[in-house]
Amino acid sequence: MENDFLVSQEEIVAALVYGIIFLVLVTLGLILFFYYSRRTIIKKEIEKINIKLNHQKKILQTTINVQEKERNRIAQDLHDAISSKLNVVSLTTNVLLDNDSISTEQKEALNHILDITTRTLESARKIAHELMPPILDKFGLKIALEELFEEFTSNTTIKINHHIESIEHLEKSNELHVFRITQELINNSLRHGKADLLQMKLKQKQHGFELVFNDNGIGFDIDNPTKKPGIGLQNIKSRVSILNGQLFIESSKKTGSIFTINCHAYEY
Known part of the structure; x- marks a missing residue:
């Protein structure tokens, strides 16, 4: 039991x-x-x-x-x-x-x-x-940018310090995007930022490039939600997107602006 x-x-x-x-x-x-x-x-x-x-x-x-x-x-x-x-x-x-x-x-x-x-x-x-710009198609991005800087600085008090490297394997269409971005950056700095000293570096990176542009202008408030970005800045963002890149902006009143663009334009 x-x-x-x-x-x-x-x-x-x-x-x-x-x-x-x-x-x-x-x-x-x-x-x-x-x-x-x-x-x-x-x-x-x-x-x-x-x-x-x-x-x-x-x-x-x-x-x-x-x-x-x-x-x-x-x-x-x-x-x-x-x-x-x-x-x-x-x-x-x-x-x-x-x-x-x-x-x-x-x-x-x-x-x-x-x-x-x-x-x-x-x-x-x-x-x-x-x-x-015909020079872009004939001689490439580096020469075209240098001529662009010369056009802005000749017979003016504007100074542009630059270091431009030749970017290998960059397609012509993407070279044009970089050229247009640079045009917009310069125009925005002079027209809206009231700058007279600009600096730009374009460096070759693995699978792409880095563009750093800064000015000594009056700057702007990035975090202001009431102020919509201008057409120039919208064009820059659009072209950066096409280049599979990222845009970083640093700016404040009276300290100028810094634009950093990292692109992987020919990664795939």
């Missing part, structure tokens, strides 16, 4: 142990099920976000490509339709000036026309050059 009781007790203990093990296994199974289900859901959400981001990037790329084509068209029109006709006016004016039979007043008027024509031609050339 006592043996039967002991056997029955052992069976109960065994049943309890098996029951506990079963519950533990079921619990672990449920935990793993929810874990992997949640992981799958998160993975799907990330895929959706990546698809959306890639779609937005393609739209952005297309928009900028359209802008560049329009810039190129306008630059070509300036050269073909306007500059060529102004050259004709200039040549004709010079022919008339060689005529000794015209009066002094007429010569003064012709010289005035020639002066206006020459200045207009120079302005058209400068605008066309800014819209689509």
Whole structure:
């Protein structure tokens, strides 16, 4: 009788142990099920976000490509339709000036026309050059940036200290993005920051490059939620995004601004 009781007790203990093990296994199974289900859901959400981001990037790329084509068209029109006709006016004016039979007043008027024509031609050339710099396509980014700095500093009190390295394996389209970013940075510093001393470094990095630009301007409040970024800054951010890069901004009132751009433009 006592043996039967002991056997029955052992069976109960065994049943309890098996029951506990079963519950533990079921619990672990449920935990793993929810874990992997949640992981799958998160993975799907990330895929959706990546698809959306890639779609937005393609739209952005297309928009900028359209802008560049329009810039190129306008630059070509300036050269073909306007500059060529102004050259004709200039040549004709010079022919008339060689005529000794015209009066002094007429010569003064012709010289005035020639002066206006020459200045207009120079302005058209400068605008066309800014819209689509031919030197970028012919000689590359380094030379194009150095010429850009020269244009801003010649005959002005503005100083630009720079160290520009040649970036290997950078596609022409990405070189144009870097050039446009630099243009915007300079324009923003001079127009809004009221700076007169700019510094820029462009360094080769593994699979990309680093661009550091700073000025001695009046700066701005980065954390001000009421102030929306200007078109220039939005353009910079858009181009940095296309370059698979990151933009870091440091600025405060009266201390100037620092823009750091790390790009992996040809990583893949």
